[in-house]
Amino acid sequence: GDSVTQMEGPVTLSEEAFLTINCTYTATGYPSLFWYVQYPGEGLQLLLKATKADDKGSNKGFEATYRKETTSFHLEKGSVQVSDSAVYFCALSLASNTGKLIFGQGTTLQVKP
Amino acid sequence: EAGVVQSPRYKIIEKKQPVAFWCNPISGHNTLYWYLQNLGQGPELLIRYENEEAVDDSQLPKDRFSAERLKGVDSTLKIQPAELGDSAVYLCASSLDQTGEQYFGPGTRLTVT
Numbered sequence A: 001g002d003s004v005t006q007m008e009g010p011v012t013l014s015e016e017a018f019l020t021i022n023c024t025y026t027a028t029g030y031p032s033l034f035w036y037v038q039y040p041g042e043g044l045q046l047l048l049k050a051t052k053a054d055d056k057g058s059n060k061g062f063e064a065t066y067r068k069e070t071t072s073f074h075l076e077k078g079s080v081q082v083s084d085s086a087v088y089f090c091a092l093s094l095a096s097n098t099g100k101l102i103f104g105q106g107t108t109l110q111v112k113p
Numbered sequence B: 001e002a003g004v005v006q007s008p009r010y011k012i013i014e015k016k017q018p019v020a021f022w023c024n025p026i027s028g029h030n031t032l033y034w035y036l037q038n039l040g041q042g043p044e045l046l047i048r049y050e051n052e053e054a055v056d057d058s059q060l061p062k063d064r065f066s067a068e069r070l071k072g073v074d075s076t077l078k079i080q081p082a083e084l085g086d087s088a089v090y091l092c093a094s095s096l097d098q099t100g101e102q103y104f105g106p107g108t109r110l111t112v113t
Helices: none
Strands: A003-006 A011-014 A019-021 A023-026 A032-038 A045-050 A056-059 A062-065 A075-077 A086-093 A101-103 A107-112 B005-007 B010-013 B019-024 B031-037 B044-050 B053-056 B065-068 B075-079 B088-095 B108-112
Touching: A003 A086, A003 A101, A011 A019, A019 A107, A023 A032, A023 A086, A032 A062, A045 A062, B005 B088, B010 B019, B019 B088, B019 B108, B031 B075, B044 B065, B044 B075, B075 B088
Parallel strands: A011 A107, B010 B108
Antiparallel strands: A003 A023, A019 A075, A032 A045, A032 A086, A045 A056, A056 A062, A062 A075, A086 A101, A086 A107, B005 B019, B019 B075, B031 B044, B031 B088, B044 B053, B065 B075, B088 B108
């Protein structure tokens, strides 16, 4: 069935380090892909999205490119800040346009000053 | 603009007791979702509403869970009777369309003792 797999956490980085959080997916058809972020005590927020192959989503210095050939949507940021500490969820929405999201298990990022 | 509102934020009950969660979506959002999030996992869809109609409740355990959205705005999710395994965070989300961009509330953390 359709699924999303993320790298295990927690990921611990020093401030200004480069971030990569890996995400791969399995889906029938051509899904849209998303990264959601959950800051402590808050609800999930959409961080970025890509709707077709080779699209790059970007927001707040984060980027992810929809790679159909490797079924991946890895999240990257060139220089993380302490305020980026959160749980990051990769998700897909099926092309049948139901709006249903399938999430990965989440990756916790801890950034130390 | 107010976000998705959920109450209560925390609930502790004994097993076999009933419990209800309330959600008020963003104004104008016709689609409303209830998700279950277990510790260390991503959210899993329980039910999706389009206005008053439950269009996807395939993952809702109907023997003990029920939901309603009577006027197409607020929604209530109920569990009766609660079991120890129901301890989790219950998330409500809403959206304007079916593209996968959803707005989440802060969730209700349920503890069943």
